[in-house]
Amino acid sequence: GQNIDQPTEMTATEGAIVQINCTYQTSGFNGLFWYQQHAGEAPTFLSYNVLDGLEEKGRFSSFLSRSKGYSYLLLKELQMKDSASYLCAVRDKAPQAGTALIFGKGTTLSVSS
Amino acid sequence: EAGVVQSPRYKIIEKKQPVAFWCNPISGHNTLYWYRQNLGQGPELLIRYENEEAVDDSQLPKDRFSAERLKGVDSTLKIQPAELGDSAVYLCASSRPGEETQYFGPGTRLLVL
Numbered sequence: 480g481q482n483i484d485q486p487t488e489m490t491a492t493e494g495a496i497v498q499i500n501c502t503y504q505t506s507g508f509n510g511l512f513w514y515q516q517h518a519g520e521a522p523t524f525l526s527y528n529v530l531d532g533l534e535e536k537g538r539f540s541s542f543l544s545r546s547k548g549y550s551y552l553l554l555k556e557l558q559m560k561d562s563a564s565y566l567c568a569v570r571d572k573a574p575q576a577g578t579a580l581i582f583g584k585g586t587t588l589s590v591s592s
Numbered sequence: 593e594a595g596v597v598q599s600p601r602y603k604i605i606e607k608k609q610p611v612a613f614w615c616n617p618i619s620g621h622n623t624l625y626w627y628r629q630n631l632g633q634g635p636e637l638l639i640r641y642e643n644e645e646a647v648d649d650s651q652l653p654k655d656r657f658s659a660e661r662l663k664g665v666d667s668t669l670k671i672q673p674a675e676l677g678d679s680a681v682y683l684c685a686s687s688r689p690g691e692e693t694q695y696f697g698p699g700t701r702l703l704v705l
Contacts, residue, residue: 483634519701520698521596521697566634570692584632585632
């Protein structure tokens with residue numbers, strides 16, 4: 480079966496660093512995505528990993544280990560606006576345009592001052 | 593560029609009534625997805641279109657749900673009759689051939705009473 484696990488909730492303070500972990504067990508693997516979703520809004524794309532290693536984009540970085548079925552999203556210099564749900568998603572089928580994603584339940588991050 | 597447009601944003605209906613949602617994808621995006629997101633969960637795929645063809649509708653409850661994408665642009669998702677358990681956010685997303693990222697619309701929040 481398909482299974483994607485991430486913590487339900489996390490809290491952190493402004494200026495800190497937080498790491499959101501995601502483990503997956505899927506029938507195949509062709510890429511892992513992280514999306515940010517503010518309450519009542521659409522998910523917005525943050526990062527994409529298909530090879531092992533770290534992808535850095537500003538304050539956000541994402542890491543992937545395919546052998547361990549593991550990824551994390553690292554948020555640095557946290558700001559209040561980073562309070563949102565962070566969704567881990569895996570594409571399990573062949574890398575062709577338009578293949579749907581399998582989402583985890585999301586991690587709700589609360590940033591306090 | 594304009595994002596994915598969905599309407600209505602909110603809909604409240606009584607059970608057994610029909611309801612329809614509309615989506616206009618980003619211009620040039622051939623692939624269109626309908627996802628359903630229950631409270632506290634990640635989005636789950638209902639149907640995926642490549643142009644006007646439904647290429648993955650295995651998760652669509654076909655006894656009450658239907659979808660169409662005439663002319664390969666706009667799409668409608670219909671539920672008839674609606675049940676209490678259909679209360680959720682219905683998200684539309686689109687992607688461009690050869691690109692990994694899916695872009696989501698703001699969603700339609702459905703409440704069935």
